[in-house]
Structure formats: structure tokens, C-alpha cells
Amino acid sequence: MKIGALAQKTGLSIQTIRFYERRGLLPRPERTQSNYRIYCASALKQLLFIKQCRSLDMSIAEIDQLLVTKAKPENSCSSVNETIERHIEDVNNRIDELTALQHSLLSIKSACADNVKVKDCGVLNELENVANSED
Numbered sequence: 290m291k292i293g294a295l296a297q298k299t300g301l302s303i304q305t306i307r308f309y310e311r312r313g314l315l316p317r318p319e320r321t322q323s324n325y326r327i328y329c330a331s332a333l334k335q336l337l338f339i340k341q342c343r344s345l346d347m348s349i350a351e352i353d354q355l356l357v358t359k360a361k362p363e364n365s366c367s368s369v370n371e372t373i374e375r376h377i378e379d380v381n382n383r384i385d386e387l388t389a390l391q392h393s394l395l396s397i398k399s400a401c402a403d404n405v406k407v408k409d410c411g412v413l414n415e416l417e418n419v420a421n422s423e424d
Contacts, residue, residue: 292318295328299336306336312349314339314356347376 296303309315315335318326335356342352351372358368400411407413 290328290333292326292328295333295336298333299340301336301340309336309339312353314349314352345376346380351376 290298292303292306295301296306299306306315310317315332318328318332321327338356338359339352342355347355354372355369358364358366358372397412397415400415401413402411405411
């Protein structure tokens with residue numbers, strides 16, 4: 290199938306498919322005499338696997354590691370479990386960072402009452418104070 294059909298079946302853009310090819314996540318396809326890319330069913334499966342990994346917010350490096358491991362079905366899957374454990378740690382760290390950000394924003398928001406003049410806006414004053422303290 291051509292790249293357009295592959296894009297339609299996977300829900301990925303043509304540019305994304307080409308990006309995955311350049312990054313080595315997807316093998317380079319055969320080409321027709323007119324230089325069109327022709328993909329086989331395994332490319333479709335591989336792209337759906339990559340798409341699922343991306344939906345879990347896995348990095349390109351993590352996906353690459355999973356694909357390398359997946360290509361050796363007789364080996365131990367311990368590296369897969371390690372990759373997932375590291376990803377869970379990363380997600381937990383981001384949750385902590387986002388929670389801290391939320392608390393900061395709530396604190397800044399509480400510095401201003403509704404319907405005051407801009408010159409008296411506590412939010413803008415708080416943001417300006419932070420910006421000035423970094424100079």
C-alpha cells in the first residue's frame with residue numbers, strides 16, 4: 290500500500306510516518322519504479338504499535354528500545370519491564386511537577402479579587418514580583 294493509504298489506516302500523518310522512517314522506528318519501504326513508497330502489512334502493525342506507545346506518552350528512545358527487544362522474541366523481556374518502570378517514574382515525576390505548578394497558580398490566583406483595576410491586580414503584581422526577583 291502507498292503512504293497515503295497507510296496514513297489513513299493508522300490515523301497518522303504522512304509526515305509522521307516519514308519521521309518514524311528517518312528515526313529508524315519503521316524500516317525503509319520498497320519503492321516502485323515511479324519512486325512511490327510501498328508498505329507491507331508488517332509496516333501497518335509496526336506503526337499501530339508505535340502509535341499505541343506514543344498514546345502512552347513514551348519517548349522515541351523508549352519506543353526504539355521496545356522495538357529492538359520485540360525483534361528478538363526468544364530473549365528475556367526484563368528490559369521491557371525496566372523501560373516501563375522508568376516511564377512510570379517519569380510520569381510520577383511529571384505529576385509531582387504539575388501538582389506543584391497547580392499550587393503555585395492557585396496561590397497567585399488567590400492574590401487578586403474579581404473586578405479590581407488592572408493597576409491593582411494581585412496576579413499581575415505577583416508575576417511581576419517573581420520576574421523582578423530573578424534579575
